[in-house]
Amino acid sequence: MEVIQTIQELRSQLSPRREQGRTIGFVPTMGYLHEGHRSLLERAREQSDVVVLSIFVNPLQFGPTEDFSRYPRDTQRDLAIADAAGADLVFLPSVAEMYPTHPPRTTVTVNGPVTSILDAVSRPGHFDGVATVVSKLFHIVEPDFAYFGMKDAQQVAVIRQMVDDLNFRVTIVPCPTVREEDGLAKSSRNVYLSAEERAQAVVLSQALRLAQDYVNNSKDAIDIAGLKQLIASHIRTAPLAVIDYAEAVTFPGFEPVDSWSPNGGSDLIVALAVKFGATRLIDNTIIPRKV
C-alpha cells in the first residue's frame, strides 16, 4: 500500500494502471475509519482491480459553527485499517493541496428537492462543499466505481444527481450502514459521546425500527405526520436527545408527502438528525415500496 500526498503523484501512480485496463475503485472518506469504511473498502476490493482510499477532512462541507477543527483524526490507525482491508493507494492531501485558493473559486451546486430538505436546511452550504470536493476527487482519481455509505443517504442522493446531471462516467455504489451491536450506526463522530450520551443514542436506531414496524403493520396508507410523531416521541424518551429533524420523505427523490403507501410509486426514507450535547448524529432507514 502506498501513501500519497500530492495530486500529481497520485495521477502518475494511477495512469499506468489505467492504461493496463485495470478498473479503479474509490472510497472517499474524512478518515477516522470505522467498520463502515472498512465495508466500503472490502466492497471495492471485491469489485475493482485497484482500490484507492482518500482521507481528507474537507473544510468546505463544515459550517462556521461546526466541528471541522475538532473532527477526530488518527492517520496511523487509519493506514493500518486501510492496509488490512486491501487498499492499494491512500491519498492523503493537505488542505493547501486541495484548495490552493481558499475559499475555492469554482464550486459545484446541486439544486432540486434533494438539496431543499433535511441536512441541506440544517447545514447550509454543506452539500455544495460535498459536491465540490467530490468533483475534484473524481477528476483526480477518475474512478470506475465510487463507494459511499448509506448512513449518509442524502449525500448519496446528492452525489448521484450530480453524477447524472454533469455526466461523470463513474458508477456510484451505495453500501449498507454498519451498526454497533445495540443498533447505533457507526460514525467517526460517535467518539464525541459521553458514556451517558452513548447509552441513550440507541434511540435513533430504535426509532427507525419502530417506523418500520408501524409501516409493516399498517393495512392502509401511512399518515406521515403520525409516523413522525411516533418517531419523535420515542427519541424524546432519551433525556439528553435534542431532535434536529425526524422526517419521512420519498426516496430517492427526497420529496415531502402527507401520506405514503407501499403500493405507491416510490420508496420512503425515514431520516433522523439528533443532537446529544454538541454531537450531531444522523441515521436513516429506507422502507421499500411493494414491487
Place this chain on the structure above:
Amino acid sequence: MEVIQTIQELRSQLSPRREQGRTIGFVPTMGYLHEGHRSLLERAREQSDVVVLSIFVNPLQFGPTEDFSRYPRDTQRDLAIADAAGADLVFLPSVAEMYPTHPPRTTVTVNGPVTSILDAVSRPGHFDGVATVVSKLFHIVEPDFAYFGMKDAQQVAVIRQMVDDLNFRVTIVPCPTVREEDGLAKSSRNVYLSAEERAQAVVLSQALRLAQDYVNNSKDAIDIAGLKQLIASHIRTAPLAVIDYAEAVTFPGFEPVDSWSPNGGSDLIVALAVKFGATRLIDNTIIPRKV
C-alpha cells in the same frame, strides 16, 4: 467521419480508442463553423490521435433577451467543414440529451476577478452556463486536449480556472483569433450584420491596433483611462457602433488597473464589446509584458 447524437453512443465510440492509448482532441463549438473553428480543428488534428467536434447551441449561456433562438445554424455545411478539416467524430446532441431536466439542477460556478468584469457583467449567468456545459462535455468526451479560440479570451480564462480549480485532467489549448482581410474577427454572429454595419465593424480591430501602437510608442507607464478613451473615441467614429465596454485589464487575471507598464508583472488585455443594432461583437488583443 461519424455523426453521433447521444452521449451513450459517443462514449461507446471513444472508449475502445482510449483503451488503445490514442489521445483525444476536443473542439467544443456552437456550430455555424467558420475559419476560426477550422483552425481549432486543424490544431487538434496535428496534436491528437482522435479529433472530436461538438456542435451544441447551449441555451444555458444565453440570457433571456439574447439571441439563442435566432443563433445561426447550418448543420450540413458544418459537417462538410468538419470532414474537410479532419474531424473523426461529430457530437450533435439535442437540448433534451444534454439537459434532461431544464433548467439543469446541477451547475458549476466560477468566482473571482475573471467573472466579475466585462462579459460577466454584461451577460449575467453567461459564464455559469459555459462552465456547466463545458464540464458536462469534458465528462462525456474525456479529452486529453481541448481547443478554444482566443477571440473569447475571457471564456478561455474562465475555463482554465475551472480546470485548475476542479482538477480536470484536460489540457486547454488556446488558439489565435482568425480575422477577415480587413481585420474583423471571424464570428458566427457576423452573419447578422447589414452591409453598412459590416463595413463599420472594422473599427473594433482598428481600435485594438491603435491600443497596441499607443503602448508601443509609450516610454512610461500607460494611463489606462487615457488608453480607454483613445479606443472609445475611435470606435465612435462608426456612427452605428454602440459601445458595451472598451476595457483594459490584466491578463490572465482580469484585474482592473489604473496604470500598466510592460516592465510590470502581467500582460494586458484590451477587450471590446460593441453593438451594431441587435448584434453584439467582441474582440480583444493581448499586449505582453517584457520578459
